[in-house]
Structure formats: structure tokens, C-alpha cells
Amino acid sequence: MSDGAASPWALYRRLLGLTGPYRGVLLLALVGLLLEGAAAGAFGLLTKPMVDETFVAKNPEFGLLLPLAIVGIFVVRGIAGYITDLYMAKAARGVARDMRVNAMDKYLRLPGLRLDAEPVPSMLVRLGSDSDQVAQAVVDSAKIMLQQSLQVIAMLAVMLYASWRVTLAVLLLGPAIAWMMDKVGRRYRRFGHRVQETSAQMMLAADQALSNQQEVKVYGARAAELERYTALANHNLKLSLKVEATRSIASAVVQLTGAIGLALLLFFAGREALEGRLTAGGFVQLMMSMLAIIPALRQLTNVQGALQRGIASAERLFHVLDADDEIDAGTRPLARARGLIEFRDVRLSYPDQPRPALAGISFTARPGTVTAIVGRSGSGKSTLVKLIPRFYEPDSGKILLDGHPLDDYPLADLRRQLAMVGQQVMLFDGTVAANVAYGELRDAHPDGVARALRDANAMEFVAQLPEGAQAQIGVKGGKLSGGQRQRLAIARAMLKDAPILILDEATAALDNASERLVQDALAQLIPDRTTLVIAHRLSTVEHADQILVLDDGRLVERGTHAELLARGGVYAQLHAAQFREQGA
Known part of the structure; x- marks a missing residue:
């Protein structure tokens, strides 16, 4: 959803739809708001007597009654305010939680190309501050708007009761205030959206x-990185100051408008008093009501900031939530595949x-069998294997599993047939056992986890940890x-024991001792599966059943290690170059 694709009111209506699960608590909050407004009006009515x-x-009859009435009014107002604040907070925090969960769920359902197009720091901004801003817009801002609007309505009712002539004269300022608040809202929305975007850019640069x-540090880029971050921070500051300037000017104009209103009130009230239609108490009633309306109008203007920031954040979140999910229309059930994979004239292009x-x-x-995929950097090796779990969809051609196109199978069934080991291992802050028994494996028996650790040559270091398989490994496995x-x-x-195994340069970043241990573990894993191996070190794929050689996205050679060396083509050149590097 691009900026300007939907009106602020359309966005706000959609935001209000998020409060559906919280109608009960919002109804209680509304009761509190109405009681607050009624209490404000009751106090205004008491000023005349x-x-x-x-x-x-x-x-003398009023000497005790009035003080007791005032205390009673403020007790009611205090209880009503507590009810309003408590239940509005429950709704606001609930909406923020729902938005975070929905956005996280959506990110995990997006196609690979869409995920690749957005940096992780930008995603974190949407999951973090954007969700909070939306909650402030949809509930917190609504609370202030309703609260202050009811205050204005109650005080206007008191003013009309005191003197409808004076009140109508003062209300001539209404259109000017409405016009100004509309202008302020538009400006807030414009700059608020840009502030959120620059915040995401700052987080990306810092990340x-x-x-x-x-x-x-090694390349002496500290000054350059600091300069880049400072430029973004300065731009963010400039935009933030424009937002604050807008708020301050609007607040000052509201106060000036209120002063003009008070002047009009004094002028017309004086004329009414001369005509005998307004008592001293009536004048004080009018004045007190007007003085209560001015700060309410000021708060209504100031809340535009939070409201418009929330609407700008909502646009960013809805842009994600409205994106298309991965295509998952397969209906052919797949319990366990044999593992026959066929690529037929497959083509894929990245956008731009x-x-x-x-x-x-x-x-x-x-x-x-083991199929090795080799080639120079950027030749398309990783792209090719990402087509098998359907992280990407080919532009043309077919990919078949056991004789049927991949999109015939439900995504969950298809991905259940795959196990992947990459150069960058996905580990989280938890125990060794929880990281092995991950996802659908979380209910695995401890004996199965222990057997997998032994077969993977991992038990030799796990056994030395203070708590064994229950030891914490730190964020991203940082303790390992x-x-x-x-x-x-x-x-x-x-x-997982899946029939298809994908190894994406699983030993590329390891030293020789670690590589031998990992290679021994892989030797236990590979038999009886369809294995695809992306390898940078050609020595690791010499015994593959077939080697595919990619160059500029094309399959230029195919055969065994011996056949490809004898052919003297691209593979032989890559092999000779690596042999010279190792010899050097």
C-alpha cells in the first residue's frame, strides 16, 4: 500500500476493526468516559448556584450541600477515570500484541523473493515501534479524543444552559478550529510517515x-559508517522537529483562538448582563465552561501527532499484511516421498x-544418490536448491518430485520431505536438545535426540557441557x-530423517579438524536419501554420483568427477585453480 493509496479515515476505520475482540472492555471504558463527561457537566452546573x-x-442552605456535592462529583469522576484508563489500556496493549503476532505470522508466510526485498531491521521496526504506534492511534488517541470531545460537549451544554445567545456567538469560531485541525492532521501524517521510514533506515545502518x-575496524571504515549513521540521524531529527513545530504552532493557535473566544464571551456576556438576562453566577458559569473547553481543544490538537504517527505506521503494517502469501494450492497428500527429483527446462529471473x-x-x-552442484560464485547454485522447498517459484519449466509437479503437494507436506544443513546454521537461545528437536520434531523422545547427537559426532562436546543436552547454547548458538x-x-x-537432504556449503567455513568431524557425520546422514550438495571445495564432492556445473545460471556440464576432469571444461578449470591454491 503506497502513501496516499487510502484516505486517513479509511485507514482509521480499518484500525477500528482490530478492536473487535475487545468490544467488552471498550464498552466498560465508554461507560467510564460518559460518567467523566457527566461529572464535568455537573460541576459546571454547580458554578452558578x-x-x-x-x-x-x-x-445558608447551600453552605454544606455544595461542598458535599463537589466532593461526590470528583469521587465519581475519579472512579470513572480509573475504569476508562484500565480498560482502554487493556484494549490498546491487546491490539499492539495482535498486530505484532499477525505481522510475524505474515512474514513467516511470505514468498522468498518478498522476504529478500525487505531488510530484517525494517521488519523489526514494523514488529516493534510500528505496532505500538498503531495501538496508540486506534485506542489511546481515541480515548483522548472521546474524553476531550465529551468534555467540550458537556461544557457547551452548560454554556447553552447559562446563555444560549452568548454561546452561539462564541461558536462562530468553530469552523476556524475545524479547518486548522484538518490542516494539522495532514501535515502530521506526511511527516510522521517519513519519520518512521528514516527510523527503519537508521536501524538498518546500525545493524x-x-x-x-x-x-x-580492519578497513578503517568507522568514520564512514558513523558519517552515514549521523546523516540519517540528522535527517530523522529534522523531520521530528517539523512534527514538533507543527504540534507547537497548532497548540499556540488553539490558545489564541481560545483567547479570542474568551474576549467574545466577555463582550457579549457584558451586554446580556446589562439587559438583565445574565446573573453573576451565570457569567462565572460561562467563563468556567469556556476555560475548561480551551485545554480540551488543545489536547484534541496535540493528539493529532500520535494519531497520525499511528496511521503512518498502520500503512506500513498493512503493506505487509496485504501482501500475497506463498502459493499453497496443492491437494495431493504426501506422507513420505521416494525422493526422485526432476528439473525440466527450469528458468528463474530475479526482479530488476x-x-x-x-x-x-x-x-x-x-x-x-548424491548430486553435487558446483560453479563460480553467483552462478546460481543456492538459487537452484531453494526451488525445491519452493522458497522461490520458477518463471517457467517444471520441477517434479516422484513424478508430480511440486505445486501439486501442500507446502507443509513437501517441506516435511526435506532436511537442510547450510553454512549459516539457524540456532536459537535454548538448550542443545531443544535446538535439535526443533519445530515439528519438538515432541521427539530424548533417546532419539541422544542418538542423533551421537551419529552427528556432537556427543563428544555435548557430554562435556555442565548440563549435557540440557545446556543453554546462547543467542544464535554463541557459546559454541x-x-x-x-x-x-x-x-x-x-x-528429522527426511528422504531429501540439501547441504549448502555445510563445511565451507570450518577448519580442517572440524571439517573432518562434520564430513564423518554427513557420511552417516547421506545414505538412502536423495542428497544435493552445494560445494565450494571440489575435493568434498569427488565421490558424488553426478556433478552439475553451473555457469551464469546455465547448466554447462554434467558427469562424474573423473568424466568432468577428462573433458577439460569449466569443472577441470575450477579444479585446477583450487589445486594451485592448495599447493601454494
Whole structure:
């Protein structure tokens, strides 16, 4: 959803729809708001007898009744305010929680290309501050608007009761106030949206610099990264100051308008008093009501900031929530695949890229065999294997599993047939056992987890941990070495026991000792599966049943290690280059 694609009111109506599950608590909050407004009006009505009966007529009957009535009114108002604040907060925080959960769920259902197009820090902004801003817009701002609007209505009713002529004269300022609040709202929305965007850009810049702080230091890029971040921070500051300037100017104009209203009230009230239609108590009633309306109008203007920031955040969140899910229309059930994979003239292009990432790819990977995929960096190796779990969808051609197109199967059934071990292992802050028995494996028996750890050569280091398989491994497995993390990933794949195994440069970043342990573990995992191996080190795929050589997204050679060396083509050149590097 682009900026301007929907009106603010249309967006706000959609936001109000999010409060559906909280109608009960919002109804209680509304009762509290009405009681608050009624209490404000009751106090306003008491100001006339306070002056006329106590100070003018000196009526002793009101000496005790009025103070008791005032205390009673403020007790009611205090209880009503507590009810309003409590239940509005429940609704607001609930909406924020729902938006976060819905956005997280949506991100996990988006197609691979859509996920690749948005950096993770931007996603975190939407899940974090954007969700809070939406809650403030849909509930917190609504509370202030209703609260202050009811205050204005109650005080206007009191003013009309005191003197309808004076009140109508003062109401001539109404159109000017409405016009000004509309202008303020538009300006808030424009700058609020840009503030949120620059906040996401700042988080992205910080994430890049801090995640790669070693390279930043080694290449002397601290000044450049700081300059980039400072420029974004300055731009964010400039936009934020424009928002604050808008709020301040609007507030000042409201106060000026209120002063003009008071002047009009004094002028016309004086004329009414001369005509004998307004008592001293009536004048005080009018004045007190007007003085109560001015701060209410000021708050109504100030709340535009939170409201418009929330609407800008809502646009960003709805842009995600309205995106199309992964296509999952398959109806052919799949309990356990044999593992026969066929690519037939498959082509894939990335958006805004002049050349296809893959073009004319055709091959067959049979059950119980190892298919290695090699090629220079950027040749399309990782793209090819991402087509099998349908992270990406091909532009043309067919990919078949056991003789049927992949999209014939439900996504969950298809992905249940796959285990993946990559160079970057996905571990989370939890125990060793919980990281091995991950996702659908979480109910696995402890004996099965222990067997997978042994087969993956992981038990030799797990047994040395203070709590064994129940030991905490830190955020992203930070307490483990690279080889240890890889062996946990292999243990996870062993526990899943899927018929298709994808290894994406699983040993590329390891030292020789760790690589040998991981290779031994992989040797336990590979038999009786369809295995696809992306390899940078060609020495690791010499015994593959077939080797596919990619170059610029095309399959240029296919054969065994010996056949490809004898052919003297691209594979032989890559092999010779690596042999020279290792010899050097």
C-alpha cells in the first residue's frame, strides 16, 4: 500500500476493526468516559448556584450541600477515570500484541523473493515501534479524543444552559478550529510517515555496521559508517522537529483562538448582563465552561501527532499484511516421498535483474544418490536448491518430485520431505536438545535426540557441557564453535530423517579438524536419501554420483568427477585453480 493509496479515515476505520475482540472492555471504558463527561457537566452546573446562592443571595442552605456535592462529583469522576484508563489500556496493549503476532505470522508466510526485498531491521521496526504506534492511534488517541470531545460537549451544554445567545456567538469560531485541525492532521501524517521510514533506515545502518564491526575496524571504515549513521540521524531529527513545530504552532493557535473566544464571551456576556438576562453566577458559569473547553481543544490538537504517527505506521503494517502469501494450492497428500527429483527446462529471473538467475536447467536426482552442484560464485547454485522447498517459484519449466509437479503437494507436506544443513546454521537461545528437536520434531523422545547427537559426532562436546543436552547454547548458538553448531544442525537433520537432504556449503567455513568431524557425520546422514550438495571445495564432492556445473545460471556440464576432469571444461578449470591454491 503506497502513501496516499487510502484516505486517513479509511485507514482509521480499518484500525477500528482490530478492536473487535475487545468490544467488552471498550464498552466498560465508554461507560467510564460518559460518567467523566457527566461529572464535568455537573460541576459546571454547580458554578452558578455557588456564586448566586452563596455569595450574592447568601443562602445558608447551600453552605454544606455544595461542598458535599463537589466532593461526590470528583469521587465519581475519579472512579470513572480509573475504569476508562484500565480498560482502554487493556484494549490498546491487546491490539499492539495482535498486530505484532499477525505481522510475524505474515512474514513467516511470505514468498522468498518478498522476504529478500525487505531488510530484517525494517521488519523489526514494523514488529516493534510500528505496532505500538498503531495501538496508540486506534485506542489511546481515541480515548483522548472521546474524553476531550465529551468534555467540550458537556461544557457547551452548560454554556447553552447559562446563555444560549452568548454561546452561539462564541461558536462562530468553530469552523476556524475545524479547518486548522484538518490542516494539522495532514501535515502530521506526511511527516510522521517519513519519520518512521528514516527510523527503519537508521536501524538498518546500525545493524550493518554493528554486525560487521570487525570488517569496519580492519578497513578503517568507522568514520564512514558513523558519517552515514549521523546523516540519517540528522535527517530523522529534522523531520521530528517539523512534527514538533507543527504540534507547537497548532497548540499556540488553539490558545489564541481560545483567547479570542474568551474576549467574545466577555463582550457579549457584558451586554446580556446589562439587559438583565445574565446573573453573576451565570457569567462565572460561562467563563468556567469556556476555560475548561480551551485545554480540551488543545489536547484534541496535540493528539493529532500520535494519531497520525499511528496511521503512518498502520500503512506500513498493512503493506505487509496485504501482501500475497506463498502459493499453497496443492491437494495431493504426501506422507513420505521416494525422493526422485526432476528439473525440466527450469528458468528463474530475479526482479530488476537483466539476466536470468537460472536458465534451461534440466537434470534428474535419483533416490540413494548424491548430486553435487558446483560453479563460480553467483552462478546460481543456492538459487537452484531453494526451488525445491519452493522458497522461490520458477518463471517457467517444471520441477517434479516422484513424478508430480511440486505445486501439486501442500507446502507443509513437501517441506516435511526435506532436511537442510547450510553454512549459516539457524540456532536459537535454548538448550542443545531443544535446538535439535526443533519445530515439528519438538515432541521427539530424548533417546532419539541422544542418538542423533551421537551419529552427528556432537556427543563428544555435548557430554562435556555442565548440563549435557540440557545446556543453554546462547543467542544464535554463541557459546559454541562453528564446527559444533554445524554438528547440531546435522543432528537435527538426522532426527528429522527426511528422504531429501540439501547441504549448502555445510563445511565451507570450518577448519580442517572440524571439517573432518562434520564430513564423518554427513557420511552417516547421506545414505538412502536423495542428497544435493552445494560445494565450494571440489575435493568434498569427488565421490558424488553426478556433478552439475553451473555457469551464469546455465547448466554447462554434467558427469562424474573423473568424466568432468577428462573433458577439460569449466569443472577441470575450477579444479585446477583450487589445486594451485592448495599447493601454494
